[in-house]
Amino acid sequence: xxxxxxxxxxxxxxxxxxxxxxxxxxxxxxxxxxxxxxxxxxxxxxxxxxxxxxxxxxxxxxxxxxxxxxxxxxxxxxxxxxxxxxxxxxxxxxxxxxxxxxxxxxxxxxxxxxxxxxxxxxxxxxxxxxxxxxxxxxxxxxxxxxxxxxxxxxxxxxxxxxxxxxxxxxxxxxxxxxxxxxxxxxxxxxxxxxxxxxxxxxxxxxxxxxxxxxxxxxxxxxxxxxxxxxxxxxxxxxxxxxxxxxxxxxxxxxxxxxxxxxxxxxxxxxxxxxxxxxxxxxxxxxxxxxxxxxxxxxxxxxxxxxxxxxxxxxxxxxxxxxxxxxxxxxxxxxxxxx
Numbered sequence: 001x002x003x004x005x006x007x008x009x010x011x012x013x014x015x016x017x018x019x020x021x022x023x024x025x026x027x028x029x030x031x032x033x034x035x036x037x038x039x040x041x042x043x044x045x046x047x048x049x050x051x052x053x054x055x056x057x058x059x060x061x062x063x064x065x066x067x068x069x070x071x072x073x074x075x076x077x078x079x080x081x082x083x084x085x086x087x088x089x090x091x092x093x094x095x096x097x098x099x100x101x102x103x104x105x106x107x108x109x110x111x112x113x114x115x116x117x118x119x120x121x122x123x124x125x126x127x128x129x130x131x132x133x134x135x136x137x138x139x140x141x142x143x144x145x146x147x148x149x150x151x152x153x154x155x156x157x158x159x160x161x162x163x164x165x166x167x168x169x170x171x172x173x174x175x176x177x178x179x180x181x182x183x184x185x186x187x188x189x190x191x192x193x194x195x196x197x198x199x200x201x202x203x204x205x206x207x208x209x210x211x212x213x214x215x216x217x218x219x220x221x222x223x224x225x226x227x228x229x230x231x232x233x234x235x236x237x238x239x240x241x242x243x244x245x246x247x248x249x250x251x252x253x254x255x256x257x258x259x260x261x262x263x264x265x266x267x268x269x270x271x272x273x274x275x276x277x278x279x280x281x282x283x284x285x286x287x288x289x290x291x292x293x294x295x296x297x298x299x300x301x302x303x304x305x306x307x308x309x310x311x312x313x314x315x316x317x318x319x320x321x322x323x324x325x326x327x328x329x330x331x332x333x334x335x336x337x338x
């Protein structure tokens with residue numbers, strides 16, 4: 001375990017922000033994690049995963065602890081299901097490909113989502129009609145207060161839309177060390193109804209899609225719509241899709257009759273934040289080194305050299321204009337690190 005001073009985090013956040021850690025250490029075992037948390041002499045300790053769902057607004061003082069735990073293993077299985085455990089530092093997309101290649105169903109719609117397995121439950125990541133909670137069984141966490149390993153069930157995690165206890169009442173208390181997934185071995189519940197998945201399958205003349213077919217379609221769609229963080233800094237969807245009362249939708253429909261929306265029940269509807277941002281005129285717009293992606297307005301990008309503060313200023317400007325135009329306050333999906 002080597003502590004490095006004045007360490008650049010540019011390669012440890014998908015926005016490519018060149019913020020610096022006063023001190024940085026990568027850990028590869030749970031024992032090292034416990035040891036790092038007990039190191040004296042640091043003003044604060046920040047735990048870093050894959051860096052995919054955050055915006056660094058400034059340098060980080062104290063010690064940044066990079067969780068780099070690796071390993072995928074089968075916990076148990078029966079005729080229909082298999083329980084697969086993945087360590088927190090495993091790349092999420094690689095984990096999805098690992099499962100698909102072995103015929104384990106449940107995560108194929110979430111291919112190509114950036115980040116690591118350990119941070120996936122924090123956001124309850126999701127895509128194309130599927131969320132992490134749908135295949136989540138439990139996770140092992142390290143309690144920062146007691147340094148004990150605990151197991152949290154799906155009920156314990158209180159998953160919501162891009163939400164969980166890890167963002168709410170237990171924020172900064174637990175560090176996820178591994179996640180256990182319950183996946184199907186047969187009779188897979190394929191979800192092809194969301195987005196353009198079925199369209200891609202039709203174009204490819206696939207009538208009975210496999211898990212690989214679904215994953216390939218999702219990868220194709222995401223590559224067409226979303227920028228590769230390795231080529232241009234971004235954190236995927238920056239804002240959550242707002243859920244509003246039907247009366248708000250009805251008011252928007254008077255001037256925009258073709259506004260897309262999804263029924264949520266109880267008189268609520270979800271409106272795509274990307275559509276709101278595009279209608280507000282931000283798609284493809286650039287503000288210095290920061291801007292909005294030209295193919296997906298929901299994605300803010302770093303054209304090179306932007307600071308976290310510059311990207312945040314663009315986000316707040318978008319938020320204000322959308323609120324003034326549609327009376328909807330869109331909220332960031334990414335974690336803002338001050």
